[in-house]
Amino acid sequence: MASGSSLSGLSRPGVGQARRQRGQSPPGDLGILGKVTRRIISTNARTHTVAVEPRGILLEVNEGESVMAAAERSGYHWPTLCHGDGTCSICWVEVTVGGEHLSAATDAELATLNLLSPRLRQSREVRLACQLRVTGDAVVRKPGVRPVAEEETPSVNASVAE
Numbered sequence: 001m002a003s004g005s006s007l008s009g010l011s012r013p014g015v016g017q018a019r020r021q022r023g024q025s026p027p028g029d030l031g032i033l034g035k036v037t038r039r040i041i042s043t044n045a046r047t048h049t050v051a052v053e054p055r056g057i058l059l060e061v062n063e064g065e066s067v068m069a070a071a072e073r074s075g076y077h078w079p080t081l082c083h084g085d086g087t088c089s090i091c092w093v094e095v096t097v098g099g100e101h102l103s104a105a106t107d108a109e110l111a112t113l114n115l116l117s118p119r120l121r122q123s124r125e126v127r128l129a130c131q132l133r134v135t136g137d138a139v140v141r142k143p144g145v146r147p148v149a150e151e152e153t154p155s156v157n158a159s160v161a162e
């Protein structure tokens with residue numbers, strides 16, 4: 001199911017918000033024609049909504065796109081060391097809703113998930129966000145996912161001591 005689902009009560013900060021704050025128009029902004037075109041495209045596109053707790057981030061994930069790739073495309077930092085190679089396990093998420101909408105884990109993903117503690121794997125449904133595709137809406141839990149713009153905040157200690 002695309003946007004407008006039961007997940008619609010959560011916030012959706014992202015790249016567009018950051019651009020508006022900087023006074024920039026979104027790329028390809030064609031006014032009302034652009035808005036209508038985007039609506040037609042989004043209606044026809046196969047996307048699913050994934051909510052990322054605890055921050056209540058909503059992601060529109062394209063068919064065949066990984067959850068982590070959708071987050072990065074939308075302007076979010078996702079914890080990682082291997083940047084999507086499926087080898088570090090740092091991107092793991094707990095799936096709390098929508099387990100029936102997940103792609104099957106490959107042998108390579110399962111091997112990397114084995115790097116996590118057995119207690120963690122047995123008590124929760126865990127997947128690698130960089131490998132996880134969805135065929136419907138879902139809710140996952142991943143602390144540390146945040147807008148990239150938060151990383152660009154200047155340091156408070158920027159003054160120079162004399």
Ligand code: FES
Pocket residue numbers: 079080081082083084085086087088089090091092112128129130131
């Ligand atoms: S980003 Fe490293 S395993 Fe997913």
